[in-house]
Amino acid sequence: MKLLIFGANSQLGRELIRLLDDAQVEFTALDPEDVDVLKPKDVMKAVSRINPTQLINVSTYSNLQKAEIDPDAAKMCDLINTEGVAALARVCNQLSIPMLHHSSSYVFDGQKKETYEEDDETNPQCSYGRSKWYGERTLREEADKHIILRTDWLFSGHRDNYFRALINSCKENAGKISVVDNRFSPTYAADAARVILGIINQVDCHAEVWGTYHYNALQPVNQDQFVLHVLEEAAELDKELETLMPALDIQLLPVESPYIRNSALNCGKIMSTFGIKQRSRGDGVTGVLEGIYGVKKAENESSTSVRAGLKKRTRTGKAASSKDAANGTDINPNATQKVKAKRKKTSPKKNPQQKQRAKKAATRK
Numbered sequence: 001m002k003l004l005i006f007g008a009n010s011q012l013g014r015e016l017i018r019l020l021d022d023a024q025v026e027f028t029a030l031d032p033e034d035v036d037v038l039k040p041k042d043v044m045k046a047v048s049r050i051n052p053t054q055l056i057n058v059s060t061y062s063n064l065q066k067a068e069i070d071p072d073a074a075k076m077c078d079l080i081n082t083e084g085v086a087a088l089a090r091v092c093n094q095l096s097i098p099m100l101h102h103s104s105s106y107v108f109d110g111q112k113k114e115t116y117e118e119d120d121e122t123n124p125q126c127s128y129g130r131s132k133w134y135g136e137r138t139l140r141e142e143a144d145k146h147i148i149l150r151t152d153w154l155f156s157g158h159r160d161n162y163f164r165a166l167i168n169s170c171k172e173n174a175g176k177i178s179v180v181d182n183r184f185s186p187t188y189a190a191d192a193a194r195v196i197l198g199i200i201n202q203v204d205c206h207a208e209v210w211g212t213y214h215y216n217a218l219q220p221v222n223q224d225q226f227v228l229h230v231l232e233e234a235a236e237l238d239k240e241l242e243t244l245m246p247a248l249d250i251q252l253l254p255v256e257s258p259y260i261r262n263s264a265l266n267c268g269k270i271m272s273t274f275g276i277k278q279r280s281r282g283d284g285v286t287g288v289l290e291g292i293y294g295v296k297k298a299e300n301e302s303s304t305s306v307r308a309g310l311k312k313r314t315r316t317g318k319a320a321s322s323k324d325a326a327n328g329t330d331i332n333p334n335a336t337q338k339v340k341a342k343r344k345k346t347s348p349k350k351n352p353q354q355k356q357r358a359k360k361a362a363t364r365k
């Protein structure tokens, strides 16, 4: 097996590279300085020279907000996510190289109550979602041997670290956080990379598994539950944050473009085809927080007393634990009620400052 990866510096690309290194798989990973996917001749030259047995595309334009408000950004988003994919797909088809392309749950409109299945109707609601959908369509038209892997929101310790931004925002605003009132299944980028490795191993064994698949972490949650989980766990490592937890106030913003109400995906097909089970996101959250604070939680001496403090607050009802949800077990109904009690709906139109704060804190790619 010899892989060629486009999107070497993406958060997913970095996790994939780490995994491939560990697995001692031969690969070449390119970033835009090596080859710009918008230059088809360069793409052709690079792919022909490297001559991989499979190509993986995790390059993308991913700034949802900017693509929604800035026409130039929207154009770039469209180009990279559609024309870039087309350039890769044509070369792969010409050279008979299987191509795995990463797409997004934002090809859906978010109106479904349940998790989305692969053949559910697509109806993207924002520029980014449309560009990802056009990219998928182009790939289906241009290359026979392709796999499209859609995931929901990815988190990692790379690039714009959402957890760090969330923690900083919580501190700057004395425990007040605003998040979009959406339901999703945040997925550790390292787990998505593991799924890619599972798929490419099958393709390497000549499995005829072409088509579209979904993967995200177990147990969809509302964004406020996820944020609560991240902050509670961060507070175990951060004294300043811990003192803010009793005052934590998570306000819910209405779901507006570019976001959608529900982006969680059903993963039955990837399980039945590849035997790939969904993982919980709990270990990923812990891993990213350990990276931010530069500690291993088990080795952190102060964590025991901090954890005891959190338990005490849970008993008095001031900070319900959302970790059950994040770990993929059933949510304690009492805890859920307490989470709900902390949720307040708010209108960003009435309060632009809040909206700005929320954008900072709740920015999702």
Ligand SMILES: NC(=O)c1ccc[n+]([C@@H]2O[C@H](COP(=O)([O-])OP(=O)(O)OC[C@H]3O[C@@H](n4cnc5c(N)ncnc54)[C@H](OP(=O)(O)O)[C@@H]3O)[C@@H](O)[C@H]2O)c1
Residues within 6 Å of the ligand: 006, 007, 008, 009, 010, 011, 012, 013, 031, 032, 035, 036, 037, 038, 057, 058, 059, 060, 061, 062, 080, 084, 102, 103, 104, 105, 132, 150, 151, 152, 153, 154, 155, 159, 364, 365
């Ligand atoms: N992030 C999420 O929450 C999420 C959710 C669902 C699906 N996905 C999908 O998962 C995949 C990986 O996402 P990610 O968040 O890991 O990506 P990311 O961190 O935003 O990185 C995107 C990468 O694409 C590269 N790139 C941009 N324009 C390029 C061009 N013209 N030629 C070559 N490379 C170019 C960027 O280069 P630079 O390093 O120079 O910027 C960057 O390294 C994408 O397909 C994305 O749509 C992501």
